[in-house]
Amino acid sequence: MKTNQTYRFSVAPMMDWTDRHCRMFHRSLSKRALLWTEMVTADAVIHGDRSRLIGFNEAEHPVVLQLGGSEPAKLAEASRIAEGFGYDEVNINCGCPSDRVQSGRFGACLMQEPDVVADCVAAMRDAVSIPVTVKCRVAVDEDPPRETLFGFVDKVAAAGCEVFTVHARKAWLSGLSPKENRDIPPLDYDLVADLKAERPDLTIILNGGIKTLADSAEHLKTFDGVMLGRAAYQTPYLLAAADRLIETGEGDDTLDMDACLAALETYRPYMAEQLAAGWKLSSMTRHMMGLFAGQPGARGWRRTLSEKAVKPGADLSVLDEALRHVTEAVVPA
Template sequence: MRNQYLNREKVFAVAPMIDWTDRHCRFFHRQISRQTLLYTEMVVADAIIHGVRDRLLGHNAVEHPLALQLGGSDPAKLAEAVRIAAEYGYDEINLNVGCPSDRVQSGTFGACLMREPETVADCVKAMKAVARVPVTVKCRIGVDDQDPETVLPDFLSRAIDAGADAVWIHARKAWLQGLSPKENREIPPLDYGIVYRMKERHPDVFIGINGGIPDIDAAEEHLRHVDGVMLGRAVYHNAALLADVDHRIYGAAERAIDWDAVRDTMMAYAADHIANGGRLVHVTRHMVGLFAGVAGSRRYRQILSADATRAGAGPEVIAEAFAAVDLETSLQQTAPAA
């Protein structure tokens, strides 16, 4: 029987992004889409075992459905991290096999693990043995000089045989030598076709696609071939894209976003964060791209980029930024499509 990943036929997700998809970003995104699957930043298993767990794993209940992405290559440590994370109620645990940064290379995990499918299988088995929720893998189509047509089918088969409930595939190679993490998101060519073919080879396994997907129109096209679509930078830099997701991807009733309510909720959230020792910019830095292309958006960005960074800045800055935007136009432009 087909694995009903998170009990959904199709899944739309915001990709895990280091330094971006923190708890403040996720809370903000949830104000715009109720059903999008959100991911944490990658959290290293060692940090969970030895670090401040509430800081690393804590989140707001409204963020669900929410997946925790783990980094690591030691099956025992990953299993221990899964045990610890279970108390925090995540809806999914994801293993990072795609990040090309120097940090993960020095730790021999992330995209490096594309070269070690046996290790990935051992990690998945160990995580599955203790997990209460789906265990998934996010990978690349290969690294460096690997031939994806050879490497990816073998990698997927091993991960699936080990018990992975779903595999998300970033449809680019990762070049671990010679390209920066930013260049790895842009230079290696995209190959969506190979991801489609992997779905054809594994019709009973959830296969999702990631990499260079610009908008909801493109997401719907990909969902004709695969089970899930994951957007990263496109959503981060224009979160209003999420306004269409619940209706167009999940079939929910059309719902115009109440931007005044979003403003008020984020102001209250920011006030609480500040009262607990945080700074306004921790919250507002994720909101800068919200009204891309809307009249007044330049001034909106200026306010959030400059005023919110000042010492003592309070949530009234959010109100000032929203006041600069032609909200009537933005409501028309971001209402769910028919």
């Protein structure tokens, strides 16, 4: 398989974070980053309020819908719906370690059921023409990482999946909370690198613990792509340099003030539309807190947004007030 630049840089699916407002904000910073929805269960897509759950703006492309589930027929139907909505890709969550996904027999526990995942992939691929991909961990609990990861990938790849995003940690389904599962299990980049080296025809995207674009650039020498989660969300100014990383492989973590200001101008009409549609200003500004992290005036930016955007009737004048803390800050010589 030839490396597809679409996968060079992704923003991870994050529950309660990567909603449609977040994705539009991130798109205002990067034209080329691959954006992901929060995970949505197949049942919810089939039976729920689809417009609310999986509706998105055309400007978000390329965008992936991540699905949770383990029943091939339901995942196939949810995939058909996703393709009808215009998603560029559907992904099966085989990495989330929360109690909720365990009780529903999806997420990380599916690492122990590669035959089930293979059946799901086959059914989904039969149902749609868009790519069907998988996001997973390296193993679960006491399972041996190398045997588990390679066995899982081989079985699922045989069903037609060509793209795997691998969070390079084990998932501990008992003893660790979902939050602890993001940090405590040690990272094993070498194992995922071995997977790429020994399965060169597959597209392997590395996820887990990547904090900077400089680190991303280094990883891109080995992997087909990188996925950033909390770093992209908490310091979104990194996304302003993501397109250069995608195009040239060069990682620059310097905050580009002009690019950030331009992104806000791009995002502003969308914010106005959403306010007119009844959304609260805080629904959008909550994703913007870290935009100027480390810069003079950043504290005033955050404080104004956190205190005033939540008030009834808050409008774009709050954004302008917050922005003045940054634009009027005196930068030391």
